[in-house]
Amino acid sequence: MKDIIIGIDLGTTNSEVAVVEQGKVRVIAGDGKTILPSFVGIDDHGNILVGETAKNQYLVYPERTVKSIKRLMGQDIQVPLAGQPYAPQEISAIILKRLKAIAEKHLGQPVGKAVITVPAYFSDAQRQATREAGEIAGLEVVRMINEPTAAALAYGASQSEAKRMLVYDLGGGTFDVSVVNIQSGVVEVLSSHGDNHLGGDDFDQKIIEHLLKHLQKTSHVDARDHSKAMARIARAAENAKILLSDQPYAQIEEEYLLEHEGSPVHLSVELSRMEYEAMIEDYINSTLDAVHIALKGAKLTASDIDEVILVGGSTRTPCVRERLFSEFGFEPHGEVDPDLCVAMGAAIQAAMISGEQVDTVLVDVTPYTYGTSAIGTLNGEFYPFMFVPVIHKNSVLPNRKTEAFMTNYDGQEFVEVAIYQGEYPDALNNTLIGEFRVEGLQNVAAGNVITLTLALDLNGILHVSAQEKATGLEKSIVIKNALSRFESTTLDTAKQRITSLFGQLEHNPDELGEPAPFEEPAAPEIEAARSVMAKAESLFERVSETDKEDMVDLIGTITACIKAKDIEGLKEPVDQLNDIIYYLES
Secondary structure (H helix, E strand, O other): OOOOEEEEEOOOOEEEEEEEEOOEEEEOOEOOEOOEEOEEEEOOOOOEEEOHHHHHHHOOOHHHEEEOHHHHOOOOOOEEEOOEEEOHHHHHHHHHHHHHHHHHHHHOOOOOEEEEEEOOOOOHHHHHHHHHHHHHOOOEEEEEEEHHHHHHHHHHOOOOOOEEEEEEEEOOOOEEEEEEEEEOOEEEEEEEEEEOOOOHHHHHHHHHHHHHHHHHHHHOOOHHHOHHHHHHHHHHHHHHHHHOOOOOEEEEEEEEEEEEOOEEEEEEEEEEHHHHHHHOHHHHHHHHHHHHHHHHHOOOOHHHOOEEEEEOHHHHOHHHHHHHHHHHOOOOEOOOOOOOHHHHHHHHHHHHHOOOOOOOEEEOEOOOOEEEEEEEEEOOEEEEEEEEEEEOOOOEOOEEEEEEEEOOOOOOOEEEEEEEEOOOOEHHHOEEEEEEEEEOOOOOOOOOEEEEEEEEOOOOOEEEEEEEOOOOOEEEEEEOOOOOOOOHHHHHHHHHHHHHHHHHHHHOHHHHOOOOOOOOOOOHHHHHHHHHHHHHHHOHHHOOHHHHHHHHHHHHHHHHHHHHOOHHHHHHHHHHHHHHHHHHHO
16 A cells, blocks of 8 residues: 655645545645645643634734744744744644644545645755654655745646746745746756745735824824734735735724723724735835746746746735736736645645656756855955855756865865855855864875765755765765754654644544544554444434443543553453444344
């Protein structure tokens, strides 16, 4: 039996989980909805809230709710949640664990593997943090693929003719653009560009600022110091943004927003689409600048593009379509739900990995250049930190490159190796992502050859090794940003901490309206006992009070045995319960 691998779009605003079943992609619904808001909260009783319930709580208790955690991935910070600090990986793990539970409920069996999408412009640290979040959630992340790439898979799975696509992915917190070639079932990414801090959240913030100014002008009050009022303003701004995708005007009404000098403050203002689009014009211009950079990276022009694909909920903003139509001369595609196509592409990739028949083959690229520093010349002058690219931006993944360097002076005993990510000729202007020292070099004249090998895997994680050519002396590391990397003990602690939070769901899933995560695969006797209990519970309506008391007692005994994994102790109460069921059904 093949492993089931699910596809997950872990989004800034919303997240989704999908799977390929009988050759077709299905986005799995939880509580009747395919979209899970990326909100995490703690309720009055200390229970974990994920999704819509957490989003609703945010209006009343913003201090007990976290949103847009994706923007903080890869950073060495702690996020407060109900008075307790959590790393971004832990908050993301809670969302992933909820998606895992949704998939398990739909599939009827445990799931332990996933393909997770990330923005094409996510750094190595952000990708590593995403992998750690998966591990904390109990998922083996078998592959990470770029979000625009996943969208191209969703669109390209049924493509037969050769096409060049531009994938424009404007989500809640990030923006990516990729140029993709699809031919004979092969999806090849030619180039990518983007911004990890540009998206619908920024659009919301522009409306929020507009509303705050309105309150200042009309009521002479600064709402920034009122957390609950700010949460309501944020929700009103998001709702107005959504409404303006289809309507020319949005009426924003929030009664009793707060109290000022003993009087209630109400918010009532009309926002036009024209005003809104003027607010976000600079952001849209930035996305189009990125489009041209991506086209240049692919050595193409706008006239070479056959199709433009819209991905992400923020692409519903009308001016996005209008500007892209102006750039390319044809309407962009949005047939596949822009909120779902990334998860669908992740599921297609997952199916390919698990060995299912899928026509599409994926070829992805790195969005960054990786290299080291060396002594050389910069702008015609001697400079000790000249950037030497090893793996260039838009190189196909996986990729492995080796460059040779030489020692600078006689008898040099060690070399310092610094690895940078970026495009600047001055290494110090790029991002330092790792460094190490190779010691014990042979005592020879300057010019001793040291080879440096950089290898990027399919997940965009960087492996580095340096070797003294003459002796084979080698030092190697995997670049996992020191600021964002969880130590193994910390990772285990985080896993236990998040699992304990979800333990509350297992005891009372109905109260939260969210299904409990599946437990690990149990012994056949335990599975049989659970089946008997489920059958007994379905017959409760037909049971006398005496029989009901007996059944409740037996179910309690069986539950205790399951919890203790007491296989021997299960036999007698299960047999007795089966006898009652037989009597009731006869």
